[in-house]
Amino acid sequence: MTASAEEGLTIAVAKGRILREAIPLLAAIGIVAREDPLRTRKLILEADVAPGRPPVRLVFLRAQDVPTYLEYGAADAGIAGRDVLLEYPGEEWYEPLDLGIARCRIVVAAREDDPGGSAPASGSVRVATKFERIARRHFAGVGVRAEIVKLYGSMELAPHVGLADRIVDLVATGDTLRANRLKPVEHIADVSARLIVNKASMKMKAAAVKELVAALREQVEPSR
Numbered sequence: 001m002t003a004s005a006e007e008g009l010t011i012a013v014a015k016g017r018i019l020r021e022a023i024p025l026l027a028a029i030g031i032v033a034r035e036d037p038l039r040t041r042k043l044i045l046e047a048d049v050a051p052g053r054p055p056v057r058l059v060f061l062r063a064q065d066v067p068t069y070l071e072y073g074a075a076d077a078g079i080a081g082r083d084v085l086l087e088y089p090g091e092e093w094y095e096p097l098d099l100g101i102a103r104c105r106i107v108v109a110a111r112e113d114d115p116g117g118s119a120p121a122s123g124s125v126r127v128a129t130k131f132e133r134i135a136r137r138h139f140a141g142v143g144v145r146a147e148i149v150k151l152y153g154s155m156e157l158a159p160h161v162g163l164a165d166r167i168v169d170l171v172a173t174g175d176t177l178r179a180n181r182l183k184p185v186e187h188i189a190d191v192s193a194r195l196i197v198n199k200a201s202m203k204m205k206a207a208a209v210k211e212l213v214a215a216l217r218e219q220v221e222p223s224r
């Protein structure tokens with residue numbers, strides 16, 4: 001069952017912080033899930049939509065899976081962080097809109113007692129991260145030899161147990177870094193949640209997709 005075989009739109013939303021901030025944004029354009037996505041265990045919900053608008057169903061995914069759903073046409077549109085889009089090996093979608101929600105940064109961080117910079121004095125660096133591609137690209141760009149240690153979470157621990165000299169991770173307030181006696185030493189990219197659209201859906205469901213993009217644009221860029 002591919003999304004494009006259906007009437008209406010399937011929108012894939014990253015769970016967690018993005019979902020919490022996307023709910024009011026979608027509500028503002030008349031898309032309201034029939035159950036509270038933050039309370040139900042259901043991973044797919046029909047939504048009520050503004051009168052005359054095409055039907056919408058919402059699917060809730062791990063952030064990293066949103067690009068995969070778009071690439072395979074399992075969703076017509078998606079909401080995912082720029083971090084996840086940068087990390088995904090491919091760009092099989094359009095990215096028409098910065099939604100301006102779930103803002104944070106991708107940074108290189110080190111122990112508080114570290115002198116800082118891209119790498120320790122030795123000139124090569126071991127980096128713990130779940131963002132392998134982003135980290136590789138960054139250290140190649142600044143000309144530092146980096147060995148990437150792939151982790152799936154709790155990156156902040158790695159510099160304290162000798163697993164890595166640096167981490168590459170998302171930072172919003174810096175509280176988590178501080179709580180774990182780390183400091184940002186380099187800024188890699190600003191992150192916010194983006195609307196992405198499946199290329200086939202853009203053609204096959206042009207009217208519905210354009211309407212969705214226009215309605216969201218109106219919310220996030222009200223001056224234009």
Ligand code: ADP
Pocket residue numbers: 014015016017018062063080081082083084102103104170171172173191192193
């Ligand atoms: P998970 O930990 O399961 O990957 P999160 O909810 O922590 O899920 O992150 C999902 C997305 O939320 C991230 O990919 C990122 O785009 C966004 N995000 C925004 N701010 C933060 C933050 N301070 N920490 C983590 N993720 C954030």
Ligand code: MG
Pocket residue numbers: none
């Ligand atoms: Mg997290």
